Amino acid sequence: MTAPDWISAFPGLKTLEPSVAGPLIETSKVVRLPAGTKIFGPGQAPEAYLMLVEGTVRVQQVSDTGREIVLYRVSAGESCALTTACLMGYEEYQAEGIAETDVEAVAIPRGTFDDLIARSAAFRKFVFTAFSIRITNLFRVIEEIAFSRMDVRLAQKLVELGGVSGHIDLTHQQLAAELGTAREVISRLLNEFQRRGWITTSRGAIDLARPEALRQLAAAP
Amino acid sequence: MTAPDWISAFPGLKTLEPSVAGPLIETSKVVRLPAGTKIFGPGQAPEAYLMLVEGTVRVQQVSDTGREIVLYRVSAGESCALTTACLMGYEEYQAEGIAETDVEAVAIPRGTFDDLIARSAAFRKFVFTAFSIRITNLFRVIEEIAFSRMDVRLAQKLVELGGVSGHIDLTHQQLAAELGTAREVISRLLNEFQRRGWITTSRGAIDLARPEALRQLAAAP
DNA sequence: CAGCCTCTGTGACTAGGTCACAGACCACTC
DNA sequence: GAGTGGTCTGTGACCTAGTCACAGAGGCTG
Numbered sequence: 001m002t003a004p005d006w007i008s009a010f011p012g013l014k015t016l017e018p019s020v021a022g023p024l025i026e027t028s029k030v031v032r033l034p035a036g037t038k039i040f041g042p043g044q045a046p047e048a049y050l051m052l053v054e055g056t057v058r059v060q061q062v063s064d065t066g067r068e069i070v071l072y073r074v075s076a077g078e079s080c081a082l083t084t085a086c087l088m089g090y091e092e093y094q095a096e097g098i099a100e101t102d103v104e105a106v107a108i109p110r111g112t113f114d115d116l117i118a119r120s121a122a123f124r125k126f127v128f129t130a131f132s133i134r135i136t137n138l139f140r141v142i143e144e145i146a147f148s149r150m151d152v153r154l155a156q157k158l159v160e161l162g163g164v165s166g167h168i169d170l171t172h173q174q175l176a177a178e179l180g181t182a183r184e185v186i187s188r189l190l191n192e193f194q195r196r197g198w199i200t201t202s203r204g205a206i207d208l209a210r211p212e213a214l215r216q217l218a219a220a221p
Numbered sequence: 222m223t224a225p226d227w228i229s230a231f232p233g234l235k236t237l238e239p240s241v242a243g244p245l246i247e248t249s250k251v252v253r254l255p256a257g258t259k260i261f262g263p264g265q266a267p268e269a270y271l272m273l274v275e276g277t278v279r280v281q282q283v284s285d286t287g288r289e290i291v292l293y294r295v296s297a298g299e300s301c302a303l304t305t306a307c308l309m310g311y312e313e314y315q316a317e318g319i320a321e322t323d324v325e326a327v328a329i330p331r332g333t334f335d336d337l338i339a340r341s342a343a344f345r346k347f348v349f350t351a352f353s354i355r356i357t358n359l360f361r362v363i364e365e366i367a368f369s370r371m372d373v374r375l376a377q378k379l380v381e382l383g384g385v386s387g388h389i390d391l392t393h394q395q396l397a398a399e400l401g402t403a404r405e406v407i408s409r410l411l412n413e414f415q416r417r418g419w420i421t422t423s424r425g426a427i428d429l430a431r432p433e434a435l436r437q438l439a440a441a442p
Numbered sequence: 443c444a445g446c447c448t449c450t451g452t453g454a455c456t457a458g459g460t461c462a463c464a465g466a467c468c469a470c471t472c
Numbered sequence: 473g474a475g476t477g478g479t480c481t482g483t484g485a486c487c488t489a490g491t492c493a494c495a496g497a498g499g500c501t502g
Contacts, residue, residue, distance in 0.1 A: 147284035
């Protein structure tokens with residue numbers, strides 16, 4: 001059996017020993033999920049360790065008042081550490097994972113996962129790295145929520161999302177969910193940015209007119 | 222070599238195979254740190270995997286304006302997952318770990334750690350569990366910071382700290398650090414609780430007069 | 443007792459979250 | 473082209489939380 005092409009999507013797995021890659025390839029299945037699928041969440045847990053080949057998964061929390069906050073995204077080439085924690089089932093948690101795009105993932109059954117962890121240093125490193133990165137990331141999220149001003153966080157987010165084109169296709173509500181705040185707050189801040197000539201807004205979209213001004217605010221102490 | 226008494230402090234390690242427990246015991250060192258020691262933090266990383274035999278370690282973040290927030294505590298019988306993430310060094314993070322009491326810990330050198338992970342399912346489970354619990358915990362912290370009212374969070378914390386005696390030896394400043402808010406906010410809320418007859422306060426201490434009332438507020442939606 | 447440090451209380455102000463509601467924009471149908 | 477319903481945005485009023493400045497109170501030490 002030759003390695004299917006998905007394995008090349010994971011830089012961390014290139015160095016897998018053949019005796020290890022064999023079972024991995026044989027027992028794991030490629031699954032496809034349409035955009036919008038709730039992959040895990042309260043009352044819905046996966047039965048396998050998932051590694052993303054294609055697409056992105058958004059992990060978020062929802063409050064009982066309906067406010068949302070995006071904790072992080074898992075993108076192609078990464079494993080979903082949360083699924084692992086979920087798999088182990090040591091404690092309940094109520095975040096949810098949602099396919100943002102059509103998603104292609106490799107599902108590794110629990111038995112194979114345990115076996116690979118036991119036998120392959122490369123695979124262990126791959127899994128542990130994912131865990132570490134997640135924890136690090138959550139630390140940053142906590143720091144921002146707890147200590148950063150909302151205008152600074154919004155400016156950061158706009159710069160991040162604007163990319164090269166400076167065009168962002170998101171509603172105020174979606175931006176609010178990214179930052180864990182209310183839609184009205186985003187609307188007011190965007191108005192202020194627009195008043196200063198930093199952005200232009202239209203229904204469901206934002207264009208960055210002066211990204212460098214946003215960047216400067218984003219870097220504020 | 223017989224097992225030293227520290228190993229009995231870790232329920233997760235009782236079932237270790239002798240061939241695994243041997244190297245663990247031989248190469249690891251018991252270290253003692255006085256209360257207040259900064260175990261890790263910006264510019265100070267540990268060189269070994271740490272498991273706490275005695276005492277507690279507080280992991281917290283400090284903002285540039287001086288506000289603090291306690292993320293979690295590691296207590297006796299637990300391993301410091303953060304140290305692991307730190308060890309792996311895949312990314313920087315700037316939380317700090319501080320010995321709250323005098324601490325006795327077992328330091329496992331990196332090589333032994335890797336070896337144990339490779340050879341012992343029990344040890345792997347021990348380490349992964351610590352990771353999972355931490356991630357779960359951080360999720361809860363984020364949810365509370367992002368979505369919960371401060372009076373509810375304070376009531377929860379008071380009930381949690383009050384224990385059976387209902388007596389708490391903390392200053393307003395220390396409570397503020399627990400919850401990641403400002404001292405004045407705590408002072409005002411405590412005044413309000415006292416006005417309602419739920420608590421009595423004195424310099425550096427709080428007594429719960431009606432814990433059930435606090436519990437009810439803490440359980441608020 | 444005086445001096446000093448820590449802890450607590452308070453008013454004024456700003457930022458952020460909630461609520462209610464009014465328009466504006468868009469797609470679709472008739 | 474007019475009507476209709478759904479989504480998106482704007483706004484005022486109000487409340488909670490965080491910041492700043494400063495005043496006392498409590499407790500310890502020389």
